[in-house]
Amino acid sequence: MAPVPSDGLVAVARTALTAPDDLTATVLDAVVAALPELTADPALAELLRATVTDTVAIGLSVIGSGAALDEVHAPPAGLRMARRLAQQNVPLPVMLRAYRLGQAAFQQELVTQVADGQRTAAEVAAAARELLSTTFSFVDLVAEEAVLAYQQERDGWLQRRNAARFARVTALLAGSGPADADVEHALGYPLTATHLGAVLWSDGDAAGLDRQATALADALGCPRPPLMVLADGASAWVWFPGPHHGPAASALDAGTFAAFGEPAEGVAGFRSSHQQARRGQLVAAIARPVDRPAVTTPALLGPLQLLALEPAALADWVRSVLGDLARDDPDTGRLRDTLWSHLAAGGNATAAAQALHLHRNTVQYRLAKAERLRGRPVEDDRLAVEVALLACRVLGSALLTAPD
Numbered sequence: 001m002a003p004v005p006s007d008g009l010v011a012v013a014r015t016a017l018t019a020p021d022d023l024t025a026t027v028l029d030a031v032v033a034a035l036p037e038l039t040a041d042p043a044l045a046e047l048l049r050a051t052v053t054d055t056v057a058i059g060l061s062v063i064g065s066g067a068a069l070d071e072v073h074a075p076p077a078g079l080r081m082a083r084r085l086a087q088q089n090v091p092l093p094v095m096l097r098a099y100r101l102g103q104a105a106f107q108q109e110l111v112t113q114v115a116d117g118q119r120t121a122a123e124v125a126a127a128a129r130e131l132l133s134t135t136f137s138f139v140d141l142v143a144e145e146a147v148l149a150y151q152q153e154r155d156g157w158l159q160r161r162n163a164a165r166f167a168r169v170t171a172l173l174a175g176s177g178p179a180d181a182d183v184e185h186a187l188g189y190p191l192t193a194t195h196l197g198a199v200l201w202s203d204g205d206a207a208g209l210d211r212q213a214t215a216l217a218d219a220l221g222c223p224r225p226p227l228m229v230l231a232d233g234a235s236a237w238v239w240f241p242g243p244h245h246g247p248a249a250s251a252l253d254a255g256t257f258a259a260f261g262e263p264a265e266g267v268a269g270f271r272s273s274h275q276q277a278r279r280g281q282l283v284a285a286i287a288r289p290v291d292r293p294a295v296t297t298p299a300l301l302g303p304l305q306l307l308a309l310e311p312a313a314l315a316d317w318v319r320s321v322l323g324d325l326a327r328d329d330p331d332t333g334r335l336r337d338t339l340w341s342h343l344a345a346g347g348n349a350t351a352a353a354q355a356l357h358l359h360r361n362t363v364q365y366r367l368a369k370a371e372r373l374r375g376r377p378v379e380d381d382r383l384a385v386e387v388a389l390l391a392c393r394v395l396g397s398a399l400l401t402a403p404d
Contacts, residue, residue, distance in 0.1 A: 194242030291396025
């Protein structure tokens with residue numbers, strides 16, 4: 001329920017309601033002066049004018065009659081303007097700022113008129129307080145309806161646009177659709193570029209993945225915006241046009257992950273880089289989020305990419321290769337790290353000790369203990385051991401055996 005306005009405020013509102021053009025022009029001028037982009041499109045400029053006109057009239061009616069605010073609704077023009085802004089990809093804060101600018105101009109003009117009515121300072125102050133309370137509540141209600149209209153239109157528009165893009169992209173990936181200038185124009189993306197395919201996904205939903213794709217494009221130094229389509233409710237397929245720098249994990253929010261392919265050219269590269277990224281996601285998704293690298297690349301996975309063909313079998317295979325060396329506890333983890341460093345150094349214990357900042361005898365002791373836990377010499381199947389250790393380093397506890 002709106003507060004009961006003072007007689008002076010009611011009188012001013014009723015007078016303004018009989019000839020609202022001057023007040024409407026004042027409010028509209030304040031909005032346009034701060035947000036000229038709202039008048040660049042003639043249709044949007046007309047919607048803005050109608051929204052201000054109708055909103056001012058409703059506001060004056062509320063103040064002049066003391067009507068209950070729960071009976072107030074945004075004017076139809078305001079809802080149409082909100083949907084238009086969503087269609088034109090104008091950020092929501094711009095619309096909200098327009099409402100606040102209009103509110104400030106409306107309040108200032110009415111307080112000035114109250115003060116010009118030969119009233120005491122106490123009467124003017126009381127009227128100002130009542131006006132402030134009423135207009136804040138009124139604008140909050142009207143803006144809330146406009147925000148809902150904006151979000152509904154934006155969600156629907158994004159779904160329609162994504163559905164059309166997804167259909168074209170899947171046809172390209174399957175080789176069943178054209179790859180010509182019309183498709184490039186529809187996608188807004190050059191198919192002749194050098195492409196870096198990626199899959200982005202999160203623990204929550206896909207709501208912020210477009211912003212993450214933009215942040216990655218900036219970190220990669222892409223000359224143009226990326227192409228992104230939502231694959232499902234929590235993941236997106238992205239292509240970054242080259243040239244590129246290395247993928248930057250720091251560009252990702254916590255709980256968001258990216259798997260990349262290798263850069264490749266043309267339509268064939270569009271497909272191959274995407275396929276590599278999909279395989280990388282399949283492997284990385286095996287790991288628990290706490291162990292999963294933020295950015296997965298072919299270079300990081302190495303031969304693990306092949307295991308994407310049957311990711312569910314990876315844990316069993318790793319445990320069969322490592323035996324008790326696959327136990328998930330800190331001591332066994334240090335043994336795996338020591339063995340990895342030893343193999344990476346070509347079997348040179350001295351080089352491994354230097355890399356680990358350990359005494360050579362400590363390395364030798366750990367290597368012997370690792371072999372005992374495994375149950376057979378590493379050299380019996382050294383390549384398999386290296387791949388299994390790589391899998392543990394990349395994917396962590398998801399592949400390991402819980403300690404007793």
